[in-house]
Each structure stands twice: as C-alpha cells, then as structure tokens.
Amino acid sequence: MEYLAGTIILIALFVILASSYNLIIGYGGLNTVAHPIFFALGAYTSALLGIHAGLPMAVCILAGIAVAVLVSVLLAVTTLRISGDYLLIASLGFQLGLLQLINNMEFTGGPAGLSAVPNTFVGQGRGTIYVVICTLAAIAVVWAIWRTMNGPFGRAVRAMRDDELACAALGRGLISIKILIFAMGCGAAGLAGGLYAYYFQYISPEQFQVAQSAQILTMVVLGGIGTTMGPIVGALVLVALPQAINFLQLPNSLVGTVQGLIFTTLVILFLFLRPGGLVGHTGSQSSHGAAH
Amino acid sequence: MEPILRIDNLCKSFGGIVVADHIDLTISAGEILGLIGPNGAGKTSLFNLISGVVPQDAGKIQLQGRDIAGMSLHNRARAGVARTWQHMRLFRTMTVLENLMMGPRDYPGESLLGSVLGLGRVRRAETAAHAQAMGILERMGLAQTAETIVVDLPFGQQKLIGLARALMNDGRLLLLDEPMAGVEGSNYETMQRVVHDEAAAGRAVCVVEHNVGFIKDLCTTAVFMAQGKILQRGTVDELTRSRELTELYFGTAEDAA
Ligand SMILES: Nc1ncnc2c1ncn2[C@@H]1O[C@H](COP(=O)(O)OP(=O)(O)O)[C@@H](O)[C@H]1O
Numbered sequence: 066m067e068y069l070a071g072t073i074i075l076i077a078l079f080v081i082l083a084s085s086y087n088l089i090i091g092y093g094g095l096n097t098v099a100h101p102i103f104f105a106l107g108a109y110t111s112a113l114l115g116i117h118a119g120l121p122m123a124v125c126i127l128a129g130i131a132v133a134v135l136v137s138v139l140l141a142v143t144t145l146r147i148s149g150d151y152l153l154i155a156s157l158g159f160q161l162g163l164l165q166l167i168n169n170m171e172f173t174g175g176p177a178g179l180s181a182v183p184n185t186f187v188g189q190g191r192g193t194i195y196v197v198i199c200t201l202a203a204i205a206v207v208w209a210i211w212r213t214m215n216g217p218f219g220r221a222v223r224a225m226r227d228d229e230l231a232c233a234a235l236g237r238g239l240i241s242i243k244i245l246i247f248a249m250g251c252g253a254a255g256l257a258g259g260l261y262a263y264y265f266q267y268i269s270p271e272q273f274q275v276a277q278s279a280q281i282l283t284m285v286v287l288g289g290i291g292t293t294m295g296p297i298v299g300a301l302v303l304v305a306l307p308q309a310i311n312f313l314q315l316p317n318s319l320v321g322t323v324q325g326l327i328f329t330t331l332v333i334l335f336l337f338l339r340p341g342g343l344v345g346h347t348g349s350q351s352s353h354g355a356a357h
Numbered sequence: 358m359e360p361i362l363r364i365d366n367l368c369k370s371f372g373g374i375v376v377a378d379h380i381d382l383t384i385s386a387g388e389i390l391g392l393i394g395p396n397g398a399g400k401t402s403l404f405n406l407i408s409g410v411v412p413q414d415a416g417k418i419q420l421q422g423r424d425i426a427g428m429s430l431h432n433r434a435r436a437g438v439a440r441t442w443q444h445m446r447l448f449r450t451m452t453v454l455e456n457l458m459m460g461p462r463d464y465p466g467e468s469l470l471g472s473v474l475g476l477g478r479v480r481r482a483e484t485a486a487h488a489q490a491m492g493i494l495e496r497m498g499l500a501q502t503a504e505t506i507v508v509d510l511p512f513g514q515q516k517l518i519g520l521a522r523a524l525m526n527d528g529r530l531l532l533l534d535e536p537m538a539g540v541e542g543s544n545y546e547t548m549q550r551v552v553h554d555e556a557a558a559g560r561a562v563c564v565v566e567h568n569v570g571f572i573k574d575l576c577t578t579a580v581f582m583a584q585g586k587i588l589q590r591g592t593v594d595e596l597t598r599s600r601e602l603t604e605l606y607f608g609t610a611e612d613a614a
C-alpha cells in the first residue's frame with residue numbers, strides 16, 4: 066500500500082514539475098535548465114522552516130513557493146532584459162552554483178541533506194492523505210496553467226511566440242509577460258518541492274541535480290510539448306515505467322542498463338514517429354493543438 | 358487642424374547607411390499623408406523610428422504634444438501609435454478574431470491573476486475587445502472570417518486583417534506600410550474606404566506606398582523621400598508633375614509598372 070502511495074505521489078509531483086516546465090519552455094519559449102533548483106528551493110525552504118521554526122506544514126510549503134517565485138523573478142528580471150539566450154546560460158550557472166552552495170552549507174545539511182522534516186500525519190492513513198493532497202495540488206496546477214493559457218494572458222503568450230515584434234508593437238510588454246510565466250512555473254516547482262520534502266521527510270542535493278531537467282524535459286517532449294495533457298501523460302509513463310521494471314525483479318546489475326535502453330529507445334522512436342508527442346498532433350513541430 | 362505627430366530634426370543611420378537625415382514632419386488629424394520614394398529611401402525606417410522599433414540617433418518625436426522619443430515600442434503603442442507592417446506580421450497560429458483581440462491599447466488580461474481568476478475588469482475588457490473586433494470586421498465585410506486561422510485567408514484579406522488589427526488601437530496616429538501592395542478588386546475598395554473613414558473620424562494617417570496610383574486614390578498630400586531626406590511636400594499632383602522627382606523616381610516606377 067505504502068509503495069503504491071509513494072508511486073502515485075511521485076507521479077503527481079512530476080505532473081506538477083513537467084506541466085510547469087512545459088509552461089516555461091513549451092508555451093513561453095523560455096529556455097531554462099534551472100527547474101530542479103526551484104524544486105529544491107521549495108523543498109529546502111519548507112523543510113528548514115518546518116524543522117527550525119515549527120510552523121504548520123501549509124505555511125512552510127507556502128513559504129517555499131514564495132521563495133521560489135521571488136528568486137525566479139530576480140533571475141528573470143536580471144537576465145531577460147539582456148536577451149532570451151542569456152537566460153539559458155544564467156539558469157545553468159544558477160542551477161549549478163546554488164546546488165553547490167547547498168552542498169557546502171552547514172544549515173542545509175551539506176551532502177547528507179536534511180532528514181528530520183517533521184511528520185505532520187502519523188499512522189495508517191498517512192500515505193492516503195498525501196496521495197489526496199498531492200493529487201489535488203497537481204490538479205490545481207494543471208487547471209491554473211490551462212486557465213492561463215486559454216485566457217487573454219495565454220493569447221498574448223501565443224502571439225508573442227508567433228511574432229514578438231508585432232506583439233510588442235500592439236502594446237504588449239513582452240518582458241513582463243515572460244517574467245510572469247517564469248515566476249508561475251518556478252512557483253509550481255517550489256510547491257512540488259515542499260510536498261516532496263514533507264512526504265519523503267528526507268531531501269539531499271543529489272535529488273535536485275541539473276540532469277533532472279533532462280528527465281522532466283523528456284516527460285514534456287514525450288507527452289507533447291505545448292499541450293495541457295502532454296506533460297501529464299509524460300510524467301505518468303516515465304515515473305510508472307521504472308517502477309514496472311522493478312517488478313520484473315531483474316538482477317540489480319541489469320536494472321540500470323534496461324532502463325537506459327528503454328528510455329533511449331522511447332525518445333528516439335518518438336522523435337521519428339510522433340514528433341508532437343503522445344497527445345500532440347503527429348508531425349507538428351510544437352503543437353498548439355490544445356491551446357486553441 | 359490639430360497636429361497629431363510632430364517630428365523635428367530626426368536623424369538615424371545604420372553604420373554608413375543614413376535612413377533619416379534631419380527629418381521634419383507634421384501630420385494632422387484628418388490628414389492622409391502619402392510617403393513615397395524609391396526602394397531603400399528610408400520609408401519603413403521612418404515608421405520604425407516613430408513606433409519605437411529602432412531608437413533614433415537624434416531629434417524629437419511628439420505625439421499630441423507628448424514626447425515619445427524615449428519610450429519603448431510597447432509604450433508608444435499604448436500612447437496611441439498604431440501601425441501595420443509591409444510584410445503583415447500576423448499571428449499565424451491564431452484566428453482572425455484572436456489576432457484582433459491582441460490589439461487594444463488597454464489589455465488588463467496581461468495580468469496573470471486576472472487571467473486565471475477571470476476578474477471583472479479583465480472580463481469586461483475582453484467583452485469590449487470582442488465587440489470592437491467584430492465591429493471592425495463587419496465594416497470590412499469580413500465578419501464571417503472571425504474564426505478562421507488567419508494564414509488560411511487569401512492574401513488581400515490578410516492585408517485587410519493587418520489593418521483591422523492596427524485599428525483595434527484607438528490612438529490618433531495610424532501608420533500604414535504598403536497597405537495596397539498586392540490588394541485587388543473589392544479588397545482594394547474596402548481598404549480605401551476604411552482608411553478614408555478613419556481619417557474622417559480624426560486619425561492622422563501616414564501611408565507608405567510604392568505605386569503612385571495607390572497614393573492618388575488614398576491621399577491628399579504627400580511627401581517625397583530619398584536617401585533618408587524629405588525632398589518635397591505637396592499635393593500628389595504637384596509631386597507627380599515635378600520634373601526632378603519624375604526623373605528620380607516616377608519615370609522608372611511607371612516604366613516598371
Ligand atoms: N535594422 C536595420 N539595420 C541595418 N540596416 C537597415 C535596418 N533597417 C533598414 N536598413 C537599411 O536602411 C535602408 C532603408 O530601408 P527601408 O527603410 O526599409 O526603405 P524603404 O522602406 O524606403 O524601402 C535600406 O538600405 C536598409 O537595408
């Protein structure tokens with residue numbers, strides 16, 4: 066039971082991460098690799114507040130979101146004014162640098178991480194409660210992104226992607242649109258981080274490596290970039306698949322190889338057969354199908 | 358007539374190419390001013406300078422008495438500079454209606470919270486923009502195209518949509534970059550009628566056109582531009598009669614046509 070709950074919670078959290086990453090890179094066209102570090106900012110902020118300040122879980126998680134949003138706005142404001150390309154480089158530096166800092170600070174627990182995150186719910190129903198909370202959070206994030214992209218803000222985002230110059234010449238402030246998208250996406254990553262810290266009660270720097278953005282990107286691309294459902298399907302497949310492989314009870318030495326093979330094959334197959342992803346239109350480059 | 362746009366001593370060069378050479382220009386409410394001159398004269402560049410696509414090297418740009426020269430592209434649009442593009446630049450994945458609805462000067466939907474929660478102010482602005490867009494499309498006889506993806510329309514209608522989107526900006530200055538090029542038949546007449554109506558309603562309109570025939574159909578006065586300089590201002594007839602300009606431009610243009 067607890068194992069199943071853990072899997073569902075992971076899926077829900079990766080739905081949040083993949084959907085918000087899709088918002089930033091798929092809809093916003095903003096290239097960043099720093100998504101794991103905003104996940105970490107949410108996790109560390111809420112864990113530290115929970116451990117040292119003894120505040121309620123909801124308050125700690127909200128604080129985690131706030132920190133992620135604040136930091137993302139600072140990063141976006143300083144880089145986007147220079148150029149969009151600058152964000153990619155800055156996000157890489159920021160991801161590597163901040164994680165290194167977390168790795169070397171005492172109050173973050175260094176490489177060993179934090180393992181004393183308070184337990185809010187005890188007893189039999191703990192897993193179920195977190196399944197409900199995380200699923201609701203995932204639904205809320207997906208709904209908010211869907212609403213955003215189908216409202217006047219989303220229309221401006223699509224116009225911006227079609228033609229930045231024409232969009233700005235109609236009076237739309239592109240920088241502020243980009244900053245808002247980035248902040249919303251990073252705030253969602255912070256939410257996922259807070260929930261992660263509270264459920265698993267253990268966080269360490271190696272859970273937030275830059276390679277994780279490749280994993281999340283794979284979910285987005287596999288499911289269908291620039292669509293609402295794509296990241297959900299992608300997260301589901303890519304979290305559930307390794308668990309299924311575990312069930313095969315392969316010898317430990319083989320598991321890594323088999324997983325690597327399957328993922329690589331999947332990605333390559335998709336690039337050729339369904340470039341729009343599982344839910345995107347076949348053959349379309351970056352599908353706008355779900356955005357209409 | 359009330360002056361809407363006033364340019365003093367505007368200068369701009371790209372490396373060695375001078376696209377604006379001490380330009381002085383005033384356009385008044387109700388006026389449709391033609392801007393003619395050979396390819397590369399700096400006509401589009403002048404529009405880019407006025408609307409804020411490129412910064413000027415020197416000079417003043419005033420819109421209704423307000424200095425806009427230091428303002429960003431999007432703030433100039435909000436101040437009331439509406440323009441079209443020589444190559445249309447429509448939002449190609451969006452419908453005609455969506456293209457138009459990007460155009461109002463005031464767009465409260467740019468706020469994330471309002472967009473997610475559908476706040477009252479955003480909803481009202483959306484309703485108003487929708488009505489305004491449909492009104493413009495009806496004036497052009499294009500209401501039935503509202504839900505069509507814009508690039509699926511014939512070329513002439515796309516040109517009209519380019520104008521329609523600019524008209525969503527209810528500011529007083531309207532800059533049209535080759536609006537008639539490639540437009541024929543009923544679309545041509547619609548373009549002509551709508552531009553005349555907008556001027557009659559009090560906008561100051563400036564039209565870049567290559568073809569002198571179009572300028573004659575659209576404009577009362579015109580300026581002739583070459584190598585970043587305004588060489589002459591007068592009625593369209595005066596300009597076409599000028600021997601010097603005819604040699605510089607019209608003769609070759611009419612030979613080509
Ligand atoms: N952004 C730019 N950078 C460099 N050169 C430019 C730029 N915009 C225009 N030019 C040059 O300025 C000259 C005038 O161009 P343009 O204003 O488009 O002419 P027109 O619209 O009268 O045909 C051309 O030689 C063009 O190549």
Ligand SMILES: [Mg+2]
Nearest residue numbers: 400401402443
């Ligand atoms: Mg031109």
